[in-house]
Amino acid sequence: MDISKLDQLIFHPWAVQSPRNVPAFVGGEGSFLVDHNGRRYLDFSSQLVFTNVGHQHPTVVSAIKEQADRLCTLAPTWANDVRGEAAKMIVDVAPAGLNHVMLTSGGTEAIEHATRMARVHTGRPKLLAAYRSYHGATTTSMHLTGDHRRWATDTGGAGVVHFFGPYLYRSAFDSSTPSEECERALAHLEQVIALEGPSTIAALVLESVIGGSGVIPPPPGYLEGVRELCT
Numbered sequence: 171m172d173i174s175k176l177d178q179l180i181f182h183p184w185a186v187q188s189p190r191n192v193p194a195f196v197g198g199e200g201s202f203l204v205d206h207n208g209r210r211y212l213d214f215s216s217q218l219v220f221t222n223v224g225h226q227h228p229t230v231v232s233a234i235k236e237q238a239d240r241l242c243t244l245a246p247t248w249a250n251d252v253r254g255e256a257a258k259m260i261v262d263v264a265p266a267g268l269n270h271v272m273l274t275s276g277g278t279e280a281i282e283h284a285t286r287m288a289r290v291h292t293g294r295p296k297l298l299a300a301y302r303s304y305h306g307a308t309t310t311s312m313h314l315t316g317d318h319r320r321w322a323t324d325t326g327g328a329g330v331v332h333f334f335g336p337y338l339y340r341s342a343f344d345s346s347t348p349s350e351e352c353e354r355a356l357a358h359l360e361q362v363i364a365l366e367g368p369s370t371i372a373a374l375v376l377e378s379v380i381g382g383s384g385v386i387p388p389p390p391g392y393l394e395g396v397r398e399l400c401t
Contacts, residue, residue, distance in 0.1 A: 355392060
């Protein structure tokens with residue numbers, strides 16, 4: 171059957187569902203994707219910015235095949251050598267005190283578990299997140315998302331408070347230099363924390379570099395300033 175017709179059977183996130191006229195890919199190699207006609211496309215986006223070693227890297231393909239020959243899946247209840255080894259590699263490079271790893275199927279699920287843990291641990295209801303941010307497509311992570319994609323399912327009462335992050339190109343603080351933007355953005359965040367009540371806030375969720383709403387790196391000193399405010 172025509173690939174374009176099969177494609178109509180799938181829900182595609184963040185897109186008009188039909189009619190669609192997009193390339194249909196059947197293969198990949200390095201930095202390139204290959205469509206069903208054999209045409210090669212340079213993958214500038216690395217898919218969702220995660221294909222950092224390229225498509226069909228032989229080491230990755232070999233590892234997947236080797237694991238599939240041993241065991242394809244295992245419930246989280248049971249122990250496993252490979253899963254334990256992966257956790258140890260993460261713990262070894264994590265900051266001191268972070269000694270446990272929860273493996274999830276993706277970023278949205280990670281946000282859901284992390285914020286739930288923060289709320290249970292602190293006993294506090296509120297979460298802070300920046301406008302111009304993307305944190306996922308499930309319930310809490312969608313409310314945390316700070317761009318227009320959340321509007322259709324945003325109940326407005328999910329315990330999430332948004333703030334303006336630094337963005338010198340369209341500054342919310344009328345700044346003219348990176349240092350000025352950093353200082354004013356931190357002052358704004360401090361005021362939001364004070365007015366919302368520090369004792370009500372369980373966590374602040376922040377992209378170190380904003381991705382889905384545009385690649386927006388923070389000015390020097392901003393992340394350190396956020397860490398200080400949270401502490």
